[in-house]
Amino acid sequence: MSVDTNTVKRIAGLARIAISDEDAARLAPELDNILGWIEQLGEVDTAGVEPTAAVVPNATRLRDDVINADPLTGGGIRDLLMANAPEAEHGFFTVPKVIE
Numbered sequence: 001m002s003v004d005t006n007t008v009k010r011i012a013g014l015a016r017i018a019i020s021d022e023d024a025a026r027l028a029p030e031l032d033n034i035l036g037w038i039e040q041l042g043e044v045d046t047a048g049v050e051p052t053a054a055v056v057p058n059a060t061r062l063r064d065d066v067i068n069a070d071p072l073t074g075g076g077i078r079d080l081l082m083a084n085a086p087e088a089e090h091g092f093f094t095v096p097k098v099i100e
Helices: 005-014 021-042 078-083
Strands: none
Touching: 005 021
């Protein structure tokens, strides 16, 4: 695919970016080169290569999902918190609807 100045202007318009004719003429060959590199990546044989999300092994560290019942560190005081709420329902704060 070849990128010309009209294509650059159309892309800029879709992105709502103001661009001059001089900038469009300067960007056209750069975008054309980028698309050429992407086409080269499409030619690489990736059969048998497992898809990855990262190049380094990552492990998500999870903590136990437990309710903290210690009132000194913030847990187990729902009733005290709800007593301060202007409106509460089923243990949750009630707020006015903002989206219709």
